[in-house]
Amino acid sequence: MRSYEVKNRTNTEDIKSLRLVTAIKTPYLPDGRFDLEAYDALVNMQIEHGAEGVIVGGTTGEGQLMSWDEHIMLIGHTVNCFGASIKVIGNTGSNSTQEAIHATEQGFAVGMHAALHINPYYGKTSLEGMISHFESVLPMGPTIIYNVPSRTGQDIPPLVIQSVARSPNLAGVKECVGNDRIEQYTSDGIIVWSGNDDQCHDSRWDYGATGVISVTSNLVPGLIRELMFCGKNPLLNSRLLPLIEWLFHEPNPIGLNTALAQLGVVRPVFRLPYVPLPLAKRVEFVNIVKKLGRGNFVGEKDVQVLDDDDFILIGRY
Numbered sequence: 184m185r186s187y188e189v190k191n192r193t194n195t196e197d198i199k200s201l202r203l204v205t206a207i208k209t210p211y212l213p214d215g216r217f218d219l220e221a222y223d224a225l226v227n228m229q230i231e232h233g234a235e236g237v238i239v240g241g242t243t244g245e246g247q248l249m250s251w252d253e254h255i256m257l258i259g260h261t262v263n264c265f266g267a268s269i270k271v272i273g274n275t276g277s278n279s280t281q282e283a284i285h286a287t288e289q290g291f292a293v294g295m296h297a298a299l300h301i302n303p304y305y306g307k308t309s310l311e312g313m314i315s316h317f318e319s320v321l322p323m324g325p326t327i328i329y330n331v332p333s334r335t336g337q338d339i340p341p342l343v344i345q346s347v348a349r350s351p352n353l354a355g356v357k358e359c360v361g362n363d364r365i366e367q368y369t370s371d372g373i374i375v376w377s378g379n380d381d382q383c384h385d386s387r388w389d390y391g392a393t394g395v396i397s398v399t400s401n402l403v404p405g406l407i408r409e410l411m412f413c414g415k416n417p418l419l420n421s422r423l424l425p426l427i428e429w430l431f432h433e434p435n436p437i438g439l440n441t442a443l444a445q446l447g448v449v450r451p452v453f454r455l456p457y458v459p460l461p462l463a464k465r466v467e468f469v470n471i472v473k474k475l476g477r478g479n480f481v482g483e484k485d486v487q488v489l490d491d492d493d494f495i496l497i498g499r500y
Contacts, residue, residue: 198354202394204236206243210449215500232404236270259293276301297325304335384420447484
């Protein structure tokens with residue numbers, strides 16, 4: 184019989200209460216390996232500004248560009264260094280159920296507090312197959328299901344979530360379809376986080392979302408915390424929208440990687456196929472920072488416009 188006893192066993196209710204979770208960026212050294220010093224500084228900035236959880240190795244953290252060994256190592260490193268201060272949610276999802284099971288076993292073995300699971304992408308399955316996929320990983324521990332059809336090519340409909348919601352380990356859903364879906368889940372008593380930064384204010388205060396799993400909070404964690412904790416604030420939300428729109432001009436994490444490099448908090452190193460935003464967008468970011476105020480952003484260096492030659496693009500690492 185397989186044992187699901189793991190260190191740092193977390194109650195699912197502790198995950199359900201999180202209001203600000205940052206999908207944390209993974210920075211690199213010039214040879215393409217993880218820059219753990221810069222990574223630790225980024226996580227510390229999230230803790231200092233009130234984030235309650237981090238997603239490790241998600242889309243934003245480029246788990247899709249990691250080996251599983253790298254992936255599990257980074258989850259374990261995050262737990263060992265920061266697990267007492269912030270909830271560590273490991274992205275151990277896969278389009279292969281076998282891989283998802285194995286990675287989730289390893290993730291909980293190294294101490295992650297919860298798992299993030301996506302529905303099988305590319306080789307899509309039936310609704311019954313989707314349910315079976317999630318039922319294969321839910322027994323291991325607290326789990327957030329991630330619905331992002333723009334990336335997977337397949338929606339996770341409410342029928343699937345309602346079916347697997349019988350598991351006590353389902354913490355909730357990271358939902359990117361929109362606020363009508365969020366409202367439907369909250370009316371059914373299912374915890375849901377907005378996966379869309381541009382909608383998260385309204386999701387939280389008008390549609391019942393518990394909070395947000397955010398990309399933008401990598402850059403301005405204090406402002407996103409204020410947006411999630413301090414009541415309706417349409418003025419702050421409108422101030423943040425130009426930054427959010429800039430971040431998602433190209434597929435995430437291209438904008439975030441460019442922004443953090445120009446803020447001087449990570450090296451300007453990209454694992455391909457990601458490449459930096461063009462010069463005009465890099466100039467635009469500097470202007471956005473000045474308008475919002477440099478003090479609201481992570482890091483202490485002056486924001487600067489990097490030249491094309493400043494960036495290192497790595498295909499093999």
